[in-house]
Amino acid sequence: MSRSLAAASASRAFFATVVPAQSVRKRIQPLKVSSDSARKYIARAHTSRTSASVSGRNAESRSHFFCAASTFPSSSSAAIPSALPASASPIHHTVRSSTHLQPWIPRRHARSVHRPDRLRRHTGRTVMERGPHRRRSIARLLEGAVVGEQVVVTGWVKTSRFSKNVSFVHVFDGSTDKTVQVVLDEALALAYKAELGVGAAVRVQGEWAASPGGEQSVEIKAHEVQIVGASDPSTYPLQKKRTTLEHLRTIAHLRSRTNLHQAVVRARDAISWHIHRYFHEHGFRWIHTPIITGSDAEGAGELFEVRAGDKPEGFFGKRTFLTVSGQLEVECFAQSHTDVYTFGPTFRAENSNTARHAAEFWMIEPEMAFADLDDVIALAEDFVRTVTQRVMADLPGDFELFDKRCPECGAYRPKEACKECGFDGPGVVASLQAALAEPFARVTFHEAVAILQQVDRAWEYPVGPHESLQAEHERYLAEEHFGRPVFITNYPREQKAFYMRVDEGGETVSATDLLVPRIGEMIGGSQREERLDMLLEQMERHQVEQEELWWYLDLRRWGSTPHGGFGLGLERMVLWMTGVQNIRDVLPFPRTPGHAEF
RNA sequence: GGGUCUGUAGCUCAGUGGCAGAGCGGGUGGCUGUUAACCACCGUCAGGCGUGGGUUCGAGUCCCACCUGGCCCGCCA
Incomplete structure (x- = not known):
C-alpha cells in the first residue's frame, strides 16, 4: 500500500x-x-x-x-x-x-491525473474520493495496479459462479472490454450469493492479485463486497446467453451492458474523438452550425418542422426546421477561417427503411477555402485512413470481438466458415486492413459506367451515362472491381445538388462520392460553385429559391474563393469499422420511421 | 414509398388440420481455481400460439383484413 x-x-x-x-x-x-x-x-x-x-x-x-x-x-x-x-x-x-x-489539479501534476494515489501524495489534497478520481476504472487497474495493492472496483456483474470453497464474480464497468474477476471466499460467497446475480451493481474492495486461472492474469481477492444496486436475475431482461440484436433494440436502455454494444459504444466514442483530433491536428476549427434552420431550400431531403406555441408566424416569425446539413452555414466560416468543420446531429424526415438510414444521425462536414476537388479527395482519404488506423490501435480488444462476427450475418464464428450463412471470407479487421493497404481508387462517373457496361451481368437497374448509380452498381465497384474504397468523381450535373461546381463543358460537376465495401456511399463531397453567375444559373435549374439563400449568394459577392468539402455520416463509418450491419445498432437510441422510444 | 419474409414460454426456435413442445434462461441442491463451468432435480418459474374475422366436427397449422418486426430496393450520409 x-x-x-x-x-x-x-x-x-x-x-x-x-x-x-x-x-x-x-x-x-x-x-x-x-x-x-x-x-x-x-x-x-x-x-x-x-x-x-x-x-x-x-x-x-x-x-x-x-x-x-x-x-x-x-x-x-x-x-x-x-x-x-x-x-x-x-x-x-x-x-x-x-x-x-472540483479537485484542483496543479499543472505540474497534470500527467498524474490517471494515478490519483500519486496525485494525492504530491498535493496533500483529498482529490481521490471526488469526481473522476473517486476510484480507478477497470481499465486503469489493468494498466497500473500492482499485485498486493488494495483496490476498489465498481461495476456490474456479468456472470458469477459459486461453489463451496471458492466463488467467482466477473465485473465490468465499461472502461474496457475486459472484465475483472472477483474471487470470493466461502464466507463472502455465502453472504452475497443470492444478490450477486447477473446485472447487480457492486462495489468490491480487496487485494489485486495474480490469477492462477487461464483466462486472466490478475484478479481481485475480495475483502468486502457491497451490493450497490440489486438485480433480480429472474426478471432482468438480459441473460447470460446471446440474444438477438433485434430484441435488444426493444431494450435499448439496457443493451449497452452487452458485450457487442459495450464495444460499439467505445468504438463510436473513439471514432468521434479521433475525428476531432484529426481535424485539430490539421488546423480545422470546429464550427457549431445551427440545429434549427430557417432555410428549407437546401434540397437535401424532407425536413422536420420546428414549432413552439400557436402563434401563426411561430416562435421565430417564420417557418423553421431541424437541419439536414450544416454545409451551407459552415461555408461562411470557411470564407473567414479557411479550414473548418461541423460535427453534430442531423435530421432527415425521409421515410427510409434501410439498415443505413436514420431520421437522426451525426454528420461531419469539413470545408476548405482555397481548395479544389483534388484537395477534397486528398483530405477525405487521409482522414478515413488516419482515423481508422488510430481507432483500431486504440481498441484492440473490441476489434477482436468485431472480428469474430460474421461480416455477412453477424453470427459469431470462431472458426473459418460461418455456421449460419456459410460465409468464409475475411473478418472485419482483415477487410479493413485490406481496404487501407493501397491508395483508394479513383475514377470518373463515366469511367465507372464504362466498367459496369463491360461486366457480363444482368443489372436490375440500367447502366448508362444518364442513369444514376444504384446500390448494386456501387457495391460491385467497391467490393468486386476495386476491392477497396473508391472515389467516383465528376457526376452528371443533373444528378447532384445545386451548390456543386460546374465543370468545363457544363455537363458534369466537381462532385465525389467515396464508396466503401459493404456500406456503399460513406462520404459525399464536392468543390462548391464559387462563381455568382453560375451559382444563380444552377439555382434556377434546380428550382432553388434565391431569396431564402441571399446570405449564401453574398459569399460569392465579396472575397469568393474556390472551396469545397465533404459530408461523412458518422454512423456509416461506425458500421464500416465495426462490421455491425444495422445503423439501429450503432446509435444509442435510434430514431427511424415509427420509432422514437426512449 | 415499393417488394418480401415473419409473429408460439423471459430469450432463441420446432410444431405434417386432431392432447401445445425443445434448448437456453430462472429456481433448488451438489461439486469444482472456475472461465457463457459442470452434475442432479423442479413445468404449480412460463405461453393457448400478434389482433380481428372466416372455412372446418375440429385451426398454432388453411383463407381474408389489420397490426408488429426483419430483410431487400428507392431517397441519402
Whole structure:
C-alpha cells in the first residue's frame, strides 16, 4: 500500500454521501464529516426514506468500510449506527458546498491525473474520493495496479459462479472490454450469493492479485463486497446467453451492458474523438452550425418542422426546421477561417427503411477555402485512413470481438466458415486492413459506367451515362472491381445538388462520392460553385429559391474563393469499422420511421 | 414509398388440420481455481400460439383484413 493511503487512514475521515431517493440526478456531493455526523446523515436519510451511504477507513484495522442505508432492512434502523466501526472517532470535520468539490489539479501534476494515489501524495489534497478520481476504472487497474495493492472496483456483474470453497464474480464497468474477476471466499460467497446475480451493481474492495486461472492474469481477492444496486436475475431482461440484436433494440436502455454494444459504444466514442483530433491536428476549427434552420431550400431531403406555441408566424416569425446539413452555414466560416468543420446531429424526415438510414444521425462536414476537388479527395482519404488506423490501435480488444462476427450475418464464428450463412471470407479487421493497404481508387462517373457496361451481368437497374448509380452498381465497384474504397468523381450535373461546381463543358460537376465495401456511399463531397453567375444559373435549374439563400449568394459577392468539402455520416463509418450491419445498432437510441422510444 | 419474409414460454426456435413442445434462461441442491463451468432435480418459474374475422366436427397449422418486426430496393450520409 502506498504511503499516501496509509496517511489517509490515519486521518480517520469519513465520507457520507446523501442521495435523495426521489431525485438521483440531484445528487449531493460527498461530504467529509466526522463519524458522528456520518451516523446522523445515515439515520436521517433512513428515516426520511432517502438513501445514504458512508464509506471510510477504520483507523485500527485499516480496513475499508462502506455501508448504505438503502441496503438495510427498513424495519431495523438500529442496525445503521452499528454498521459503523466502533473506533470511528471525530477527527476531521469538513463540509463543503457542492460547488467547491472540483479537485484542483496543479499543472505540474497534470500527467498524474490517471494515478490519483500519486496525485494525492504530491498535493496533500483529498482529490481521490471526488469526481473522476473517486476510484480507478477497470481499465486503469489493468494498466497500473500492482499485485498486493488494495483496490476498489465498481461495476456490474456479468456472470458469477459459486461453489463451496471458492466463488467467482466477473465485473465490468465499461472502461474496457475486459472484465475483472472477483474471487470470493466461502464466507463472502455465502453472504452475497443470492444478490450477486447477473446485472447487480457492486462495489468490491480487496487485494489485486495474480490469477492462477487461464483466462486472466490478475484478479481481485475480495475483502468486502457491497451490493450497490440489486438485480433480480429472474426478471432482468438480459441473460447470460446471446440474444438477438433485434430484441435488444426493444431494450435499448439496457443493451449497452452487452458485450457487442459495450464495444460499439467505445468504438463510436473513439471514432468521434479521433475525428476531432484529426481535424485539430490539421488546423480545422470546429464550427457549431445551427440545429434549427430557417432555410428549407437546401434540397437535401424532407425536413422536420420546428414549432413552439400557436402563434401563426411561430416562435421565430417564420417557418423553421431541424437541419439536414450544416454545409451551407459552415461555408461562411470557411470564407473567414479557411479550414473548418461541423460535427453534430442531423435530421432527415425521409421515410427510409434501410439498415443505413436514420431520421437522426451525426454528420461531419469539413470545408476548405482555397481548395479544389483534388484537395477534397486528398483530405477525405487521409482522414478515413488516419482515423481508422488510430481507432483500431486504440481498441484492440473490441476489434477482436468485431472480428469474430460474421461480416455477412453477424453470427459469431470462431472458426473459418460461418455456421449460419456459410460465409468464409475475411473478418472485419482483415477487410479493413485490406481496404487501407493501397491508395483508394479513383475514377470518373463515366469511367465507372464504362466498367459496369463491360461486366457480363444482368443489372436490375440500367447502366448508362444518364442513369444514376444504384446500390448494386456501387457495391460491385467497391467490393468486386476495386476491392477497396473508391472515389467516383465528376457526376452528371443533373444528378447532384445545386451548390456543386460546374465543370468545363457544363455537363458534369466537381462532385465525389467515396464508396466503401459493404456500406456503399460513406462520404459525399464536392468543390462548391464559387462563381455568382453560375451559382444563380444552377439555382434556377434546380428550382432553388434565391431569396431564402441571399446570405449564401453574398459569399460569392465579396472575397469568393474556390472551396469545397465533404459530408461523412458518422454512423456509416461506425458500421464500416465495426462490421455491425444495422445503423439501429450503432446509435444509442435510434430514431427511424415509427420509432422514437426512449 | 415499393417488394418480401415473419409473429408460439423471459430469450432463441420446432410444431405434417386432431392432447401445445425443445434448448437456453430462472429456481433448488451438489461439486469444482472456475472461465457463457459442470452434475442432479423442479413445468404449480412460463405461453393457448400478434389482433380481428372466416372455412372446418375440429385451426398454432388453411383463407381474408389489420397490426408488429426483419430483410431487400428507392431517397441519402
